Amino acid sequence: MQTSSRSPPFAKPHPAGRWLYPRPEGLFCEAGGFYIDPSKPVDKAVITHGHADHARRGHGAVLATPETIAVMKIRYGENCAGAFQPIHYGETVSLNGLSIGFVPAGHILGSAQIIVEHAGTRVVISGDYKRAADPTCEPFELVPCDVFVTEATFALPVFRHEPADKEACRLIKAIRQQPDRTHLLGVYGLGKCQRMIALLRRSGFDQTIHLHGALVQLTEFYQHSGFDMGSLRTIETGGTDRRQDYAGELVMCPPSAIADRWSRRFPDPATAFSSGWMRIRGRARQRGVELPLIVSDHADWPELITTIEETGAEEVWVTHGREDALVHQLGLMGISARALALVGFDDEGD
Amino acid sequence: MQRFASLLDNLAFTQSRNRKLALLADYFVSTLDPDRGWTLAALTDGLPFSLPLRRILPELLSSTVDPELYRLSRDYVGDTAETVSLLWPEQANKAAEQPTLSAVVAGFETAAKDHIPQLLSNTLDRLDISGRFALLKLLGGAPRVGVSARLAKTALAQAFNQDIGQIEEVWHSVDPPYLDLFAWLNGTGARPDPGGRPVFRPMMLAHPIEDSDWLQLDPSDLAAEWKWDGIRVQIAAIAGDMRLFSRTGDDISRAFPEIASAFIGRHCVLDGELLIVRDGQIAPFNDLQQRLNRKTVSSRQLRDFPAHIRLYDLLFEGGEDLREFPFQERRKRLEAWHAKTPPPLTDISEQVTFADFDALSQIWSGTRAGGIEGLMLKRKSSPYIAGRPKGHWWKWKRAPLTLDCVLMYAQRGSGKRSSYYSDYTFGVWIDNSSTAVEISEAQLVPVGKAYSGFTDEELLKLDRFVRNNTTDRFGPVRAVEPKLVLEVAFDAVQLSSRHKSGVAMRFPRIARIRWDKPANEADTLATVRTLL
Ligand SMILES: [Zn+2]
Ligand SMILES: [Zn+2]
Numbered sequence: 001m002q003t004s005s006r007s008p009p010f011a012k013p014h015p016a017g018r019w020l021y022p023r024p025e026g027l028f029c030e031a032g033g034f035y036i037d038p039s040k041p042v043d044k045a046v047i048t049h050g051h052a053d054h055a056r057r058g059h060g061a062v063l064a065t066p067e068t069i070a071v072m073k074i075r076y077g078e079n080c081a082g083a084f085q086p087i088h089y090g091e092t093v094s095l096n097g098l099s100i101g102f103v104p105a106g107h108i109l110g111s112a113q114i115i116v117e118h119a120g121t122r123v124v125i126s127g128d129y130k131r132a133a134d135p136t137c138e139p140f141e142l143v144p145c146d147v148f149v150t151e152a153t154f155a156l157p158v159f160r161h162e163p164a165d166k167e168a169c170r171l172i173k174a175i176r177q178q179p180d181r182t183h184l185l186g187v188y189g190l191g192k193c194q195r196m197i198a199l200l201r202r203s204g205f206d207q208t209i210h211l212h213g214a215l216v217q218l219t220e221f222y223q224h225s226g227f228d229m230g231s232l233r234t235i236e237t238g239g240t241d242r243r244q245d246y247a248g249e250l251v252m253c254p255p256s257a258i259a260d261r262w263s264r265r266f267p268d269p270a271t272a273f274s275s276g277w278m279r280i281r282g283r284a285r286q287r288g289v290e291l292p293l294i295v296s297d298h299a300d301w302p303e304l305i306t307t308i309e310e311t312g313a314e315e316v317w318v319t320h321g322r323e324d325a326l327v328h329q330l331g332l333m334g335i336s337a338r339a340l341a342l343v344g345f346d347d348e349g350d
Numbered sequence: 351m352q353r354f355a356s357l358l359d360n361l362a363f364t365q366s367r368n369r370k371l372a373l374l375a376d377y378f379v380s381t382l383d384p385d386r387g388w389t390l391a392a393l394t395d396g397l398p399f400s401l402p403l404r405r406i407l408p409e410l411l412s413s414t415v416d417p418e419l420y421r422l423s424r425d426y427v428g429d430t431a432e433t434v435s436l437l438w439p440e441q442a443n444k445a446a447e448q449p450t451l452s453a454v455v456a457g458f459e460t461a462a463k464d465h466i467p468q469l470l471s472n473t474l475d476r477l478d479i480s481g482r483f484a485l486l487k488l489l490g491g492a493p494r495v496g497v498s499a500r501l502a503k504t505a506l507a508q509a510f511n512q513d514i515g516q517i518e519e520v521w522h523s524v525d526p527p528y529l530d531l532f533a534w535l536n537g538t539g540a541r542p543d544p545g546g547r548p549v550f551r552p553m554m555l556a557h558p559i560e561d562s563d564w565l566q567l568d569p570s571d572l573a574a575e576w577k578w579d580g581i582r583v584q585i586a587a588i589a590g591d592m593r594l595f596s597r598t599g600d601d602i603s604r605a606f607p608e609i610a611s612a613f614i615g616r617h618c619v620l621d622g623e624l625l626i627v628r629d630g631q632i633a634p635f636n637d638l639q640q641r642l643n644r645k646t647v648s649s650r651q652l653r654d655f656p657a658h659i660r661l662y663d664l665l666f667e668g669g670e671d672l673r674e675f676p677f678q679e680r681r682k683r684l685e686a687w688h689a690k691t692p693p694p695l696t697d698i699s700e701q702v703t704f705a706d707f708d709a710l711s712q713i714w715s716g717t718r719a720g721g722i723e724g725l726m727l728k729r730k731s732s733p734y735i736a737g738r739p740k741g742h743w744w745k746w747k748r749a750p751l752t753l754d755c756v757l758m759y760a761q762r763g764s765g766k767r768s769s770y771y772s773d774y775t776f777g778v779w780i781d782n783s784s785t786a787v788e789i790s791e792a793q794l795v796p797v798g799k800a801y802s803g804f805t806d807e808e809l810l811k812l813d814r815f816v817r818n819n820t821t822d823r824f825g826p827v828r829a830v831e832p833k834l835v836l837e838v839a840f841d842a843v844q845l846s847s848r849h850k851s852g853v854a855m856r857f858p859r860i861a862r863i864r865w866d867k868p869a870n871e872a873d874t875l876a877t878v879r880t881l882l
Contacts, residue, residue, distance in 0.1 A: 280427055284363060288768050328416075329416070
């Protein structure tokens with residue numbers, strides 16, 4: 001197993017490392033013969049959630065929640081894997097004498113932590129997770145374990161997200177204060193988009209929200225799954241909309257569309273972006289964001305620390321993100337931690 | 351403190367100048383004294399005291415944040431004040447009310463030196479993230495939120511319907527928190543009186559001369575002067591004190607102590623050009639740059655880059671305000687005044703005599719060869735009017751140089767241009783052999799960057815060209831296939847250690863887009879060097 005040079009010298013690797021370890025394809029469970037969120041096509045894949053850096057096409061068999069499977073089919077097509085086996089939260093499957101269970105991770109709709117029990121040891125692989133409330137997914141469920149495999153996207157003490165409702169209200173206020181401008185909100189297409197819509201609706205924003213075409217299919221999937229998104233409208237490419245139709249309106253689009261030619265159709269657009277990265281001024285300015293909304297679907301620093309403590313894990317493995325700071329902090333807390341060298345995960349969360 | 355903090359936040363994220371002005375104007379009108387005055391100080395000349403934050407902050411933090419976590423955070427964030435504002439532990443039972451800006455300033459202004467770390471820590475405890483950031487920026491000097499002192503003053507003028515020139519004129523006779531300034535702007539107080547202090551008088555500026563101007567001008571109404579390649583300055587001397595001001599009213603006296611001593615004891619206000627003159631020869635602008643933007647100056651710089659003032663105009667002689675007098679009259683007074691007791695390191699800018707515009711045009715064509723930036727034309731009857739009044743002064747810059755360069759990189763603009771590739775980096779061929787058949791980007795070397803000189807329609811075409819010919823991307827920058835020739839106009843070429851080519855253009859702009867010209871016919875670095 002590859003470990004970081006920063007792990008405390010006294011810690012002996014946990015024995016679970018003998019049957020669960022990184023390979024070039026991803027985190028491999030030798031005892032069960034499957035990979036978790038592999039970055040390359042494999043025979044058997046267990047998938048935590050539908051984000052593109054976790055759920056890829058071309059696997060032989062996929063074990064995931066029904067929502068994750070649906071997302072994969074929407075994104076990659078019905079036949080993007082040889083076979084799908086849906087598993088609901090709270091269910092377990094047995095495989096070669098070990099058990100695999102799924103519980104909510106609170107990250108996006110259908111996101112799961114994966115519990116693997118083998119040889120008397122329980123390992124929880126968190127995937128991406130957050131503890132803050134989210135009207136569009138089941139809340140994170142804490143599972144005590146021996147080894148906790150955690151994400152570390154925002155693993156620096158400077159990252160403390162704001163209450164999401166408060167940020168949604170800031171956006172609503174900005175829209176009302178500048179009725180001549182279009183507010184252009186950059187969001188990731190899966191999860192953040194639908195969470196922002198739900199947050200805005202909860203805070204009383206009942207105007208029609210205009211969606212960039214790239215956001216439509218996944219939002220419809222949320223609607224079919226029973227989430228009320230209020231009045232939505234798709235911006236057609238080559239449509240006959242006039243610029244002034246968008247004054248005072250809210251348009252949501254993928255982050256890349258903000259600075260794209262696509263955005264020229266709006267009058268004097270004011271750009272907002274909702275992401276944990278917006279905590280850092282330079283990041284917001286770099287993108288020319290006027291209204292940075294500090295809303296994230298990933299755990300911030302205090303959530304990471306609390307969660308790890310609460311699982312009672314003897315050992316923590318850190319996957320994608322800023323491992324240095326987290327491994328160092330856990331060392332200070334007397335928790336043995338090491339960075340797993342896994343490739344293929346995307347810094348931006350989607 | 352909350353209002354100040356959210357003002358800084360809003361300014362930092364607003365790109366449009368007009369919107370920044372509106373934010374500031376709204377703040378100045380709706381905020382009470384003395385808070386708004388301290389804000390104005392923070393955005394212009396700074397607070398009247400400074401704290402050794404660089405030393406205090408690490409000490410304070412070392413007891414609350416693990417040094418390794420601090421280091422990793424600081425590396426990531428890139429700004430100390432921001433890092434500290436984010437890392438400072440949030441107090442659980444904080445009072446709902448944050449301290450006011452003026453209470454904070456008063457606290458630090460009067461605190462005993464050894465009490466300052468404790469005071470800083472207590473104040474940080476009482477603020478939220480953006481409050482802490484604002485506090486540290488305030489105490490650390492320049493908040494750098496994309497607002498120049500000039501913009502803050504312009505907003506002040508806008509807020510109170512006053513002329514920016516009027517504000518600049520009283521600026522150096524008021525001090526933070528500017529109670530008398532705001533009282534005057536509000537109409538509840540008298541105009542602040544400079545008394546015995548040397549203050550800035552807003553300068554009179556010229557318009558570039560246009561072809562259509564000539565028709566309305568009579569040569570006998572005009573005086574001509576050389577346009578020197580230094581910086582416009584104003585000298586204000588009174589009662590044993592003097593100030594050297596830049597065109598925008600910034601006090602640059604400290605960087606030029608020799609000029610200061612040349613005018614000590616005089617009582618006058620003068621307009622002139624600041625130059626570096628060695629053995630009677632004007633040194634290149636580059637040399638002057640060695641002396642600018644410095645708080646202190648070494649004796650070596652004084653020796654190697656000797657400053658000099660070439661005088662253009664006399665605004666006050668003693669207490670007498672000459673600004674209403676015609677230019678010709680002021681000029682006579684200037685000559686007489688200078689002849690009596692010339693201050694050291696000064697001379698008067700020579701006037702250029704000419705019979706008619708043809709003769710003047712002849713003289714103008716010779717300016718580049720003479721190392722002169724061009725000509726100034728001044729109406730003999732014009733009073734000295736603050737700002738850029740129409741129909742009085744004209745600058746006639748020497749004809750620009752042009753080179754055919756190849757577009758290499760394009761970057762997205764900001765604000766309204768953020769979806770366009772509107773900033774262009776262009777280069778020339780490294781040597782003549784590249785005009786042969788084989789052409790690759792490796793043989794081009796960048797010589798400059800331009801983002802003006804083209805029409806909106808041309809911008810659309812350039813943007814399309816960039817998108818269709820991208821070979822690589824680095825963040826907001828795209829490398830393009832080297833095949834579009836830009837005819838670039840510029841004033842001069844300077845040596846530059848910052849550029850790989852070793853040269854840099856002054857004031858480059860796109861003169862023409864040569865869609866027709868093959869890239870291998872563009873100019874070479876050797877040609878550029880001949881222009882040095
Ligand atoms: Zn994710
Ligand atoms: Zn992820």
